Amino acid sequence: MKKVILAVMVIAFALFIALPNLSWAQEDLYKAKCAGCHGADGKGTPAGKKMGAPEFSSPVVQKASDADLADFIENGGPQKKAMHAFANKGVSPADAAKLAVYVKTLK
Numbered sequence: 001m002k003k004v005i006l007a008v009m010v011i012a013f014a015l016f017i018a019l020p021n022l023s024w025a026q027e028d029l030y031k032a033k034c035a036g037c038h039g040a041d042g043k044g045t046p047a048g049k050k051m052g053a054p055e056f057s058s059p060v061v062q063k064a065s066d067a068d069l070a071d072f073i074e075n076g077g078p079q080k081k082a083m084h085a086f087a088n089k090g091v092s093p094a095d096a097a098k099l100a101v102y103v104k105t106l107k
C-alpha cells in the first residue's frame with residue numbers, strides 16, 4: 001500500500017514539474033504567464049496598465065502580425081523589453097506563436 005501511495009506521489013510530482021513545459025492549451029498558458037499583467041480578458045490589470053500594457057483590443061495589437069507579436073512575447077520585441085523575454089521563461093517558439101493568435105481573440 002505504501003508503495004502505491006509513494007508511486008502516486010512521484011507521478012504527481014513529476015507532472016507538477018513537467019506541466020509548465022508541456023504544450024497545454026494556450027488559454028492555460030496565458031492565464032499562468034500573462035494574465036497577471038494583461039488580465040484574463042486582455043484588458044490589462046491595474047499593475048499591467050501602470051507598466052503600459054496595451055489592451056489587446058487596441059489597434060497596436062490587432063494590426064500587428066502574428067510573427068511580430070510572437071517576437072514580442074518571446075523576446076520583448078525590437079526593444080527587448082525584459083518583462084516579456086518569455087523565451088527564457090519556459091515559453092517555446094511554438095507556444096509564443098499560439099499565444100500571439102490567442103491574444104488577438106481577447107477583444
Ligand code: HEC
Pocket residue numbers: 030033034035036037038048051052053054060061064069072073081083084086091099100103
Ligand atoms: C510583467 C507584466 C507582463 C507580463 C507578465 C506579460 N506582459 Fe505583455 N506587456 C506588458 C507591457 C508593460 C506591455 C507594453 C510594452 C510596450 O509596448 O512597451 C506589454 C505588451 C504586450 C503585447 C503588445 C505588443 C505590441 O505589439 O505592442 C502583447 C501582444 C503582449 N504583451 C502579450 C503578452 C503575453 C502573451 C504574455 C504571456 C506570455 C505577456 N504579455 C506577459 C507587460 C506584461
